[in-house]
Amino acid sequence: MIKIAVYGKGGIGKSTTVSNVAVALAEKRLKVMQIGCDPKADSTIALRHGEAVPTVLDLFREKKQDLRLEDMVRTGYQGVICVEAGGPTPGLGCAGRGIITALEKLKETGAYEVYQPDVVLYDVLGDVVCGGFSMPMRKGYADKVFIITSGENMAIHAGANIAMAVENFKTRGYASLGGIILNRRNVAREEEKVKELADDFKTQVIGTLSHSELVAEAEEEGKTVMECFPGSEMAEEYRKLAEVIYELSKESGEGWKC
Amino acid sequence: MKRSYKIIPIYTADVSGVCSALYELGGMTVMHDPSGCNSTYNTHDEIRWYDQDSMIYISGLTEIDAVMGNDEKLIRDIEIAAEELKPKFIALAGSPIPYMNGTDFEAIAKILEQDLGIPAFSVPTNGMHDYVYGVGRALAEIAKRIEGKREVTPKSVNLLGVTPLDFGPQEHVDALIQNVEQAGWKVLSTWAMGDTLENLARAPEAEVNLVVSSTGLRAAEILQERFGTPYVTGTPIRGFMKTLLNAIEEKKQVAYLEKGRHIGLTGNELEKSSENQIILIGEPVIMESLAAVIETEYQISVRVICPLREKKGLLADGDIAVCGEEELEQALQSLKNVKGVVADPLYRPVCPENVAFYELPHIAFSGRIYKKKLPVLAELI
Numbered sequence: 001m002i003k004i005a006v007y008g009k010g011g012i013g014k015s016t017t018v019s020n021v022a023v024a025l026a027e028k029r030l031k032v033m034q035i036g037c038d039p040k041a042d043s044t045i046a047l048r049h050g051e052a053v054p055t056v057l058d059l060f061r062e063k064k065q066d067l068r069l070e071d072m073v074r075t076g077y078q079g080v081i082c083v084e085a086g087g088p089t090p091g092l093g094c095a096g097r098g099i100i101t102a103l104e105k106l107k108e109t110g111a112y113e114v115y116q117p118d119v120v121l122y123d124v125l126g127d128v129v130c131g132g133f134s135m136p137m138r139k140g141y142a143d144k145v146f147i148i149t150s151g152e153n154m155a156i157h158a159g160a161n162i163a164m165a166v167e168n169f170k171t172r173g174y175a176s177l178g179g180i181i182l183n184r185r186n187v188a189r190e191e192e193k194v195k196e197l198a199d200d201f202k203t204q205v206i207g208t209l210s211h212s213e214l215v216a217e218a219e220e221e222g223k224t225v226m227e228c229f230p231g232s233e234m235a236e237e238y239r240k241l242a243e244v245i246y247e248l249s250k251e252s253g254e255g256w257k258c
Numbered sequence: 259m260k261r262s263y264k265i266i267p268i269y270t271a272d273v274s275g276v277c278s279a280l281y282e283l284g285g286m287t288v289m290h291d292p293s294g295c296n297s298t299y300n301t302h303d304e305i306r307w308y309d310q311d312s313m314i315y316i317s318g319l320t321e322i323d324a325v326m327g328n329d330e331k332l333i334r335d336i337e338i339a340a341e342e343l344k345p346k347f348i349a350l351a352g353s354p355i356p357y358m359n360g361t362d363f364e365a366i367a368k369i370l371e372q373d374l375g376i377p378a379f380s381v382p383t384n385g386m387h388d389y390v391y392g393v394g395r396a397l398a399e400i401a402k403r404i405e406g407k408r409e410v411t412p413k414s415v416n417l418l419g420v421t422p423l424d425f426g427p428q429e430h431v432d433a434l435i436q437n438v439e440q441a442g443w444k445v446l447s448t449w450a451m452g453d454t455l456e457n458l459a460r461a462p463e464a465e466v467n468l469v470v471s472s473t474g475l476r477a478a479e480i481l482q483e484r485f486g487t488p489y490v491t492g493t494p495i496r497g498f499m500k501t502l503l504n505a506i507e508e509k510k511q512v513a514y515l516e517k518g519r520h521i522g523l524t525g526n527e528l529e530k531s532s533e534n535q536i537i538l539i540g541e542p543v544i545m546e547s548l549a550a551v552i553e554t555e556y557q558i559s560v561r562v563i564c565p566l567r568e569k570k571g572l573l574a575d576g577d578i579a580v581c582g583e584e585e586l587e588q589a590l591q592s593l594k595n596v597k598g599v600v601a602d603p604l605y606r607p608v609c610p611e612n613v614a615f616y617e618l619p620h621i622a623f624s625g626r627i628y629k630k631k632l633p634v635l636a637e638l639i
Contacts, residue, residue: 100360131327131360138362171372172365 001112002249005122005142005175009158012148013183015043016215016224017241018123019080022047023226024235024242025119026078033117034080035106037136038125039087039095047076050222055086056102069109077227081115095125096132103135119246127158128165137166137175144178144249146206149197151182151190156197163201178248179206181241186211206248207241210234261582265607269566270423270622271295272383274303275392275473276351277314278421281306283400283455286313286345288336290361291353293318295385302625303389305422313345324355329362333369340374346455347403348378349396357384377403389423389622390541390568393473397449401480406462408485414444415506416464416481418489419474420451423622424541426632428452433636434470437494441503449477466490466506471543472568491572493544497551497639514550515574535559537593539586539601540620542572544635548600549574551639558597563589583608603628 008014015036022032036043041055053074060067076082085102087095106112112120122136136142145166149159159180166177182194182205191208198205210233218228225234270278273289277299280287289296293316300307300314317332340348348370350363363380370378381395397418415438425431431452435445446464447457461467467478467489478489492502492513505513536552538545542564549560562577565586569579580586587608590599598614599605602623606615619628 094358097358097360131362134362135360139364139368169365171369172362173368174365 001117001120002246003120003122003142003144003175004178004245004249005124005136005145006148006181007124007128007145007162008126008148008181008183009155010126012150012155012158013209013215014148015123016046016219017148017181017183017209017238018121019044019046020224020226020235020238021242021245022080022119022121023078023224024239025246026080027226027239028242028246030118030246031116032078032080032119032121033111033115034076034082034121034123035103035136036082036084036123037099037102037133038085038123039090039098040125041084041086043123044074044076044080044082044084046219046222046224047078047080047082048074049077053082053084055084056105057086057088057098060101060105067105067109069106069111069114072106072109073111073115077224081117083111094132096130096135099124099132100135103141107140119249127161134165134169134174137169139173142175145175146178146181146245148181148183149194150185151187151193152185153193155185156193159197160200163197163203167201177201177203178245179204181206182208184209184211206244207237209237209241260584263583266583266586266604267623268388270303270389270625271385272387272389272392272395273351273353273385274299275389275394275421275423276349276381276383276396277312278304278389278423279393279396279450279473280349280400281312281314281421281450282310282453283347283450283458284313284345285347285349285455286315286336286340286343287349287351288315288317288332289351289353290317290332290356290363291319291385292316292321292355296353298625303423303621305427305621305626305629313339313343315339319353319355324359327359327361329366333366333373336370337373340370340376345376348374348376349399350378350380351383351392351396352380352385353383354385357386379403388566388568389421390472390566393419393421393423394476394568397474398476398480400449400455400458401461401477401484404459404461406459406485408462408487410465411444411446411463412465413442414446414464415466415468416446416461417448417474417494418467418469418477418481419471419543420448421473422451424471424473424544424620425451425635426621426629430632430634430636433634434494437496437499437636438468441499443503443506449474461485462487466509468492468494468502468506469543470494471541472566472572475568475572491543493547494636495544495547495551495639496637497555498547501550501554502547512572514546534595534597535561535593536597537561537563537590537599537601538618539563539565539599539605540618541566541622542569546572546574546577548635548639555639561593603631 367378462485
């Protein structure tokens with residue numbers, strides 16, 4: 001099982017990229033589980049044609065100890081297993097603790113054993129702002145962390161913070177940095193700045209995604225680019241990225257079947 | 259209000275359970291906490307505190323260290339202390355604040371082990387479970403780590419689940435051992451009182467593990483999985499020894515259930531009881547073992563009420579699992595023809611006034627208040 005966590009500045013395109021990569025991997029007959037780790041609970045929405053997935057935390061609040069795995073899981077496009085951690089009421093509670101609880105509940109209810117996914121993708125909210133948001137990179141969860149960024153300064157700054165956290169956690173046996181994904185916004189010196197970020201953390205820019213209108217069009221349809229425009233160049237870019245992520249991650253996974 | 263406690267106390271918490279289980283094994287146990295409620299460990303729960311040394315520490319977590327996620331301070335403090343004291347292992351136990359923060363104790367233990375070369379592990383407590391969970395998880399961690407060999411010594415057992423929280427001082431535990439040894443079975447190790455870590459490593463040599471309280475169940479399951487050692491559940495109380503020995507010989511898992519201990523009632527049929535009955539309130543394994551003796555010796559129906567969480571597979575038919583004071587009171591009120599209630603003295607205020615109350619102090623419930631009145635369970639009947 002390969003476990004991957006994807007981080008990056010809010011609004012940089014993590015959920016869009018992760019969902020498209022999930023479909024690209026599923027096209028290769030891999031069983032993929034996508035876990036949204038964001039209180040907004042919209043990571044998997046494009047895989048579900050706009051239909052929301054009940055969140056783990058809402059279900060836990062409602063059902064307490066009677067929480068069942070099947071309540072938390074929905075199937076999306078291409079059979080991708082969709083889970084949303086969820087979070088507290090905006091402005092209240094603790095979102096970080098929420099992520100911990102949600103991931104623990106998934107583990108306790110046997111999500112990985114029951115569904116036996118080949119690939120687990122954790123789509124994590126923004127930056128590693130507290131202990132809760134480092135949960136997906138802890139031992140027993142993701143083996144590799146990928147950071148999505150554009151060439152915009154704020155996105156690069158967030159990417160650097162995430163890479164720093166991964167570096168700091170090395171002695172703890174956490175996930176290692178798999179690389180940087182450039183999601184173009186077509187700003188000046190974009191490639192140069194992102195390569196600089198990768199160099200600073202002794203890693204690589206492992207994939208580049210174009211700034212394509214098709215992404216917004218697919219979003220309008222409530223679908224992924226992979227579903228809406230499967231023959232497009234953009235879909236090809238996602239397929240290529242999925243291939244690279246898979247190749248880089250499988251060495252650290254516990255096994256592989258295809 | 260269903261689960262609130264207005265009159266009676268709650269049982270000792272999981273963190274104290276961890277400390278109690280590991281107290282005599284030569285390791286360092288660190289509760290990560292500001293030293294608020296967890297100081298009740300030494301003031302209330304630990305009867306060995308003033309007579310027997312142990313390396314039990316509280317980290318003294320401060321507000322700013324919690325807010326800033328300053329795990330480095332905890333690591334540094336433990337490393338300074340460990341370099342001086344050379345513990346055999348380091349155990350980390352969490353409390354509510356690090357639980358809410360999501361402190362990664364497993365990762366901290368890994369760092370400590372790397373830096374110090376001393377085995378380190380965490381016990382996932384948060385102050386919100388009872389002692390059975392804490393003791394159970396701590397003993398399970400030891401069971402995961404011992405490196406003995408399965409070269410069986412015939413007619414030998416380990417006693418699993420022994421702490422003062424359930425059994426009181428060492429002399430009381432010696433009486434348990436004596437009951438087993440007088441029956442011709444050698445006790446190889448006692449988890450974990452009056453014994454050493456080195457001796458616990460001999461556990462795989464035992465023919466059978468004897469789970470003398472529910473706190474030993476997790477360790478028994480791990481030892482069975484790792485070394486194939488079968489286990490039998492039951493407390494070596496004198497009058498119960500015949501039943502217990504039969505179960506050990508025949509490797510039957512729950513001694514008092516094999517005896518067919520039941521009171522002819524199940525679930526909601528409480529009102530059908532026309533017989534006089536005795537109620538026992540407390541830890542499931544000890545109370546069920548006592549109940550089996552009382553039923554056999556005195557031909558009187560006994561019903562156990564268990565207010566602790568971990569009792570799956572440990573209660574006899576018709577016995578009652580309760581959660582919280584209100585449920586306990588309701589259960590007591592609903593029972594007919596009750597001749598007497600046997601429980602820790604602090605249960606008395608919630609028991610029916612017109613029923614005889616027999617005191618059976620339990621440190622995990624009332625702390626050391628009734629220490630002088632603690633009966634030797636092994637010799638009770």
